[in-house]
Amino acid sequence: MRDDLKVGVFLCECGGNISDVIDLDRVREELDVEFVGQFENLCSLNGRKIIRDAIFDHDLDRVVVAACSPISHEKTFQDYVKPLNPYLMDMANIREQCSWVHDDSKKATNKAITLINASIEKVKQSDAVDPIYCQTPDEVAIIGGGIAGMNAALSLARQGTKVTIIEQSPSIGGHMAKIGKVFSPVKIAEECGMCLLNPILNELVWNNNIEVLTNAKVIEAERRAGTYNLIVEQSPRYVDIEKCIACGKCAQVCEVEVPDDWNDGLSTRKAIYRPFGQSYPESYVIDMENCTKCGECFRECNMKAIKLRGKNERIPLQVGSIIVATGHKLFDMNKRPEYGYTRYDDVITQSELGRITGVNGPTKGKLLKSNGEVPKRVVMIQCVGSRDEKPDGHKYCSKICCTVALKNANIIKHKNPDTDVVVCYTDVRTPGMFEKYYKHTQENEVRFIRGRPGEVVKKGDSFIVRTEDTLKGEFIEIEADMVVLSTAMEPSDGTIEIAEILNIGTTEDGFIKESHPKIKPVTTDVQGVFVCGTAQDPKDITESIMQATASASKVSEYNYGGVEIEPFIAEIDKEKCNLCGDCIQRCKYKAMSIQNDEIYIDPMACTGCGKCLIGCAHKAITVNGNIDEKITATIKGVLSKKQPDERTILVFLDNIGYTAADNIGVNRLSYPESIHIIKVISVNRVRPKHIKYALENGADGVFIGEFPGDLMYDEVERKVQRVKKTLEELNEDPERIAFSKVYIPYFTGLARKLIDFDKQIQELNEAES
Amino acid sequence: MSSKQNIDDSPIDFAEEIIHDYKNSKDEGVLKCVQCGMCTSTCPAARHSDYNPRDIIERVLDGDKSILNDDLLWNCFYCYTCHSVCPVGNSVCEVNQILKQIAISNEIGYDKLYEYMGFADSYFTAAIGAIPEIFFEDIKKDVPGWWEFRQNLGEIRDELELTPPLMPSKEVIDEVSKILTITGFKEKIEKIRSSQEVSQ
Numbered sequence: 001m002r003d004d005l006k007v008g009v010f011l012c013e014c015g016g017n018i019s020d021v022i023d024l025d026r027v028r029e030e031l032d033v034e035f036v037g038q039f040e041n042l043c044s045l046n047g048r049k050i051i052r053d054a055i056f057d058h059d060l061d062r063v064v065v066a067a068c069s070p071i072s073h074e075k076t077f078q079d080y081v082k083p084l085n086p087y088l089m090d091m092a093n094i095r096e097q098c099s100w101v102h103d104d105s106k107k108a109t110n111k112a113i114t115l116i117n118a119s120i121e122k123v124k125q126s127d128a129v130d131p132i133y134c135q136t137p138d139e140v141a142i143i144g145g146g147i148a149g150m151n152a153a154l155s156l157a158r159q160g161t162k163v164t165i166i167e168q169s170p171s172i173g174g175h176m177a178k179i180g181k182v183f184s185p186v187k188i189a190e191e192c193g194m195c196l197l198n199p200i201l202n203e204l205v206w207n208n209n210i211e212v213l214t215n216a217k218v219i220e221a222e223r224r225a226g227t228y229n230l231i232v233e234q235s236p237r238y239v240d241i242e243k244c245i246a247c248g249k250c251a252q253v254c255e256v257e258v259p260d261d262w263n264d265g266l267s268t269r270k271a272i273y274r275p276f277g278q279s280y281p282e283s284y285v286i287d288m289e290n291c292t293k294c295g296e297c298f299r300e301c302n303m304k305a306i307k308l309r310g311k312n313e314r315i316p317l318q319v320g321s322i323i324v325a326t327g328h329k330l331f332d333m334n335k336r337p338e339y340g341y342t343r344y345d346d347v348i349t350q351s352e353l354g355r356i357t358g359v360n361g362p363t364k365g366k367l368l369k370s371n372g373e374v375p376k377r378v379v380m381i382q383c384v385g386s387r388d389e390k391p392d393g394h395k396y397c398s399k400i401c402c403t404v405a406l407k408n409a410n411i412i413k414h415k416n417p418d419t420d421v422v423v424c425y426t427d428v429r430t431p432g433m434f435e436k437y438y439k440h441t442q443e444n445e446v447r448f449i450r451g452r453p454g455e456v457v458k459k460g461d462s463f464i465v466r467t468e469d470t471l472k473g474e475f476i477e478i479e480a481d482m483v484v485l486s487t488a489m490e491p492s493d494g495t496i497e498i499a500e501i502l503n504i505g506t507t508e509d510g511f512i513k514e515s516h517p518k519i520k521p522v523t524t525d526v527q528g529v530f531v532c533g534t535a536q537d538p539k540d541i542t543e544s545i546m547q548a549t550a551s552a553s554k555v556s557e558y559n560y561g562g563v564e565i566e567p568f569i570a571e572i573d574k575e576k577c578n579l580c581g582d583c584i585q586r587c588k589y590k591a592m593s594i595q596n597d598e599i600y601i602d603p604m605a606c607t608g609c610g611k612c613l614i615g616c617a618h619k620a621i622t623v624n625g626n627i628d629e630k631i632t633a634t635i636k637g638v639l640s641k642k643q644p645d646e647r648t649i650l651v652f653l654d655n656i657g658y659t660a661a662d663n664i665g666v667n668r669l670s671y672p673e674s675i676h677i678i679k680v681i682s683v684n685r686v687r688p689k690h691i692k693y694a695l696e697n698g699a700d701g702v703f704i705g706e707f708p709g710d711l712m713y714d715e716v717e718r719k720v721q722r723v724k725k726t727l728e729e730l731n732e733d734p735e736r737i738a739f740s741k742v743y744i745p746y747f748t749g750l751a752r753k754l755i756d757f758d759k760q761i762q763e764l765n766e767a768e769s
Numbered sequence: 770m771s772s773k774q775n776i777d778d779s780p781i782d783f784a785e786e787i788i789h790d791y792k793n794s795k796d797e798g799v800l801k802c803v804q805c806g807m808c809t810s811t812c813p814a815a816r817h818s819d820y821n822p823r824d825i826i827e828r829v830l831d832g833d834k835s836i837l838n839d840d841l842l843w844n845c846f847y848c849y850t851c852h853s854v855c856p857v858g859n860s861v862c863e864v865n866q867i868l869k870q871i872a873i874s875n876e877i878g879y880d881k882l883y884e885y886m887g888f889a890d891s892y893f894t895a896a897i898g899a900i901p902e903i904f905f906e907d908i909k910k911d912v913p914g915w916w917e918f919r920q921n922l923g924e925i926r927d928e929l930e931l932t933p934p935l936m937p938s939k940e941v942i943d944e945v946s947k948i949l950t951i952t953g954f955k956e957k958i959e960k961i962r963s964s965q966e967v968s969q
Binding site: 338383387388389390393426427450451452453454455466467468469470473475 | 805808821854
């Protein structure tokens with residue numbers, strides 16, 4: 001009956017992305033279906049009409065779209081197959097997993113035919129089902145309390161959303177709090193950064209929709225459809241923020257002096273301290289690593305706010321979406337000893353110069369060298385760690401350093417017109433209105449030398465900066481008594497950690513990767529997680545705020561519009577169910593509960609993994625959508641036309657693994673043509689019978705990948721072990737089955753594992769023949 | 770100075786030739802040069818002469834083959850500092866070696882090579898490279914103590930209880946000489962020597 005269904009196949013050339021490698025003429029010849037069409041760009045609006053007309057004209061029951069990855073365009077084509085039910089369409093991924101990973105046109109064409117045949121077999125087993133719409137909780141976690149995180153929080157809170165800011169340091173404010181002055185390219189003037197930051201900070205403090213957790217970090221995240229359960233670890237402050245009135249008497253009596261990191265170590269602070277004048281929460285904090293527990297502060301505090309004992313607290317947080325605003329850090333100058341930063345006090349970074357020229361800094365805003373004298377000549381060196389392909393450098397341009405140097409050069413010139421300022425640059429990048437500020441800087445008699453200095457050496461009381469004036473073609477030695485390095489921006493440790501915890505993709509440079517660099521600049525590859533600020537790439541304050549408000553807007557869309565959930569979830573036959581509760585115990589996602597004397601399955605939580613099916617004595621549970629049959633049919637489709645000399649390896653991946661596999665193609669890496677990736681709702685749905693069926697019907701190997709953060713990971717790993725054992729008992733080689741961890745960011749690792757597994761299978765085949 | 774680029778000129782061909790030289794280990798490095806001058810800023814030859822590694826790359830990218838005749842090319846002595854500091858992964862030092870090789874193949878720079886003939890000779894007489902005697906006077910001037918050290922090397926070794934240095938045996942020397950003759954090294958050396966000695 002299902003074999004009689006009329007299937008139409010639509011081949012997309014993808015503007016050459018597919019047709020340049022795959023011979024679509026041959027594909028058309030080889031397919032045995034009711035209708036085959038081929039188009040240049042099927043995802044364009046014309047595609048809708050082309051597909052709909054063919055469905056009507058040929059009375060099609062099922063549709064296969066052979067194009068890009070379903071991750072890219074499944075939603076588009078589910079829409080285009082109307083009036084057919086969206087789940088009667090299946091996509092054969094002949095771009096990310098075929099034309100982008102294989103060079104050999106003949107082999108790639110063969111594989112494309114196999115992938116399409118598998119989709120045809122699969123789609124014949126599909127039934128019409130309706131998607132489920134769900135609402136996510138209107139609560140948001142914002143990770144990072146810098147200028148980006150604060151603006152995202154305010155935007156959402158003003159729209160009525162409950163926001164929790166999770167900040168790892170003792171105060172929110174981020175880099176902007178210590179930056180000193182800022183400038184805008186339109187107003188040719190520098191203005192007080194703190195004065196701009198403070199109103200934002202104040203509004204945030206008074207907004208009832210915002211809660212701020214400082215000294216806090218996300219340590220665990222569990223995702224259940226539209227909801228995140230976060231565990232936040234908060235380390236103690238040792239000062240009760242409710243009682244502390246920030247009078248500062250405690251710090252006066254504290255005898256411990258340590259470098260003040262807020263001043264980049266250029267001054268000292270006490271072990272009990274307030275990070276900076278306007279810090280929030282408005283309370284002191286004890287740096288327990290340096291505290292001697294002498295008890296002086298405790299005795300001095302009239303408010304009895306100090307508690308010398310305390311331990312880490314774990315706070316659970318349930319939110320609908322997350323904004324990552326974990327920011328950047330600056331390039332480690334230990335990596336460039338040739339500039340003498342670690343050896344000489346008067347070789348400093350732009351960040352330190354910002355502190356020195358800041359009125360709330362170590363010198364109260366006076367430009368002074370470490371010996372207390374005003375420098376006669378300041379030389380700035382650009383691109384330190386940026387635009388640098390050496391192994392420990394960054395290939396990218398950090399984008400803000402040119403304008404930061406201009407700003408600091410102007411500030412020096414305003415205060416100390418007699419100090420000569422020289423900027424050694426490779427290119428001055430001042431796009432748009434910033435160019436006006438560059439001209440203004442030249443008018444202020446700041447000098448520019450085009451050349452990238454190789455080293456800074458000490459000579460007597462001053463330094464020699466060695467460079468070439470490349471415009472003159474002359475090697476020069478510039479004498480200077482202060483050298484300022486424009487260091488690269490790189491992802492903060494927090495950015496790298498949170499990417500791992502939330503399993504979001506990162507770029508090769510370690511920044512959070514947006515799901516599309518051009519048209520989706522604030523969404524990540526994980527649904528419900530958004531990014532803004534310098535966690536995503538180097539940018540200035542204005543751009544950070546723009547991206548922050550954009551991410552807040554995306555969160556609102558998500559919160560108010562709801563989430564569409566694939567309907568392949570468990571369903572209870574109430575007639576058969578005797579409320580034994582076995583499924584409730586079994587479900588790792590806590591999707592099952594008893595409500596009004598019935599089993600209720602939360603559609604947001606259920607992943608359709610099918611674990612509950614096993615224990616149900618009355619067979620009262622089914623998972624919608626013929627999943628088992630579809631997997632068998634796909635395997636059958638892949639293997640149906642297998643040639644004797646061909647090697648076929650089946651790779652089963654869920655959404656996460658499949659995205660990682662797509663990334664291999666997106667980054668134009670490759671793996672052998674023998675690899676055939678089959679996307680499943682949950683890896684747990686690949687039953688032992690599927691594996692057995694595959695190996696008995698010609699598959700040379702089976703590879704199962706699972707994200708270790710998935711709650712079913714251990715279960716699946718054990719299951720694969722069991723299947724291997726059974727195979728051994730049946731005298732089959734268990735090495736033909738592989739189980740592996742997969743991560744979205746680590747697609748290179750997946751490619752390597754697939755290559756290695758193919759080699760292993762090849763050796764097994766050779767040994768057996 | 771002005772120059773004209775005709776529609777059919779392809780200055781980049783010179784850089785391509787260098788990229789495809791077997792000695793080039795830096796892939797497309799030359800093409801990625803942004804003329805930042807970091808090589809020149811650290812180059813000892815640039816500090817003490819008019820040699821300018823950045824300028825070498827500029828001229829290569831311009832397709833300026835007159836560089837093969839430029840005496841300055843011979844001021845680089847392969848310290849590899851430019852190679853290790855280049856932010857785009859280029860190596861002027863390697864490019865320099867490739868340029869010199871092209872020059873030599875075109876019979877350019879024999880006068881420069883002539884000074885080094887002593888090195889070549891030592892391969893035939895000892896099967897190892899040795900400092901040619903014509904450099905001794907200069908080294909004596911530049912490196913204090915070097916001459917005394919060299920004169921008393923035997924005694925110093927005795928004092929340190931070191932055995933006499935291991936030198937290649939006669940068979941080895943004969944074999945090396947044979948290889949150098951068969952591969953055309955000897956012929957090339959003789960050609961360079963005769964060209965200079967005739968002209969002198």
